[in-house]
Amino acid sequence: MHIGLIGGIGPAATDFYHRGLIERHAAAGRPLDLTIAYADVREMSRNMANSDPGRQAEIFARLLGRLKAAGAGMAAITSMGGHFCVRELEAISPLPILNAIPEIEAAIARRKVKRLGILGTRTVMESRLYGGIRSAEVVAPEGETLEQVHSAYVEMASTGRVTDPQRRIFFRTGRELCREHRAEAILLGGTDLFLAFADETPGFPVIDCADIHVDAIFARSAAT
DSSP: OOEEEEEOSSHHHHHHHHHHHHHHHHHHTOOOOEEEEEOOHHHHHHHHHTTOHHHHHHHHHHHHHHHHHTTOSEEEESOSGGGGGHHHHHHHOSSOBOOHHHHHHHHHHHHTOOEEEEESOHHHHHTTTTTTOOSSEEEOOOHHHHHHHHHHHHHHHHHTOOOHHHHHHHHHHHHHHHHHSOOSEEEEOSGGGHHHHTTOOOSSOEEEHHHHHHHHHHHHHHTO
């Protein structure tokens, strides 16, 4: 199936999905048919800050119209943050949307994890991934720590690079959630977090939302 992606919501996030799909299709000996339409991360950030998912859904829907015209048969948003408007988008989308949140919930249920910490944007952390995780209790950083994680994440996503101080914030917060809030694992609720965690040993188990989503996109594509 021809896959459509809404990208641009962080350069590294788009690359993560693109490379992930290339690798999975190559390993399976299947050709990859893919088109990416680019959204404006600054515009999305404003709509998130203004709590206006309807406006962002309209923007995404226009991009999905382009993807449909290019031949895509399904689409996905390459950002956990971008899922803040996914319900509104599903109602007006010209293409079927592979929503990451139910896929993540199913993966967590299979792993039988009962208590999760979460890292990501302020919205993702405060909403516990938009309230989509029901099989486990989700605990988030609080107060100044939450703001530090949010700021470090937004800066990292904007540049597509992680700094050592940013990585230390994520790792320290993950350890605190495990130690003080008894989290069994940390949910990487921001696509760009792979920049900080790839090939690293943070001292706690992680569950990568974006990797789960890429798996689901490939599985849907390969099933047709």
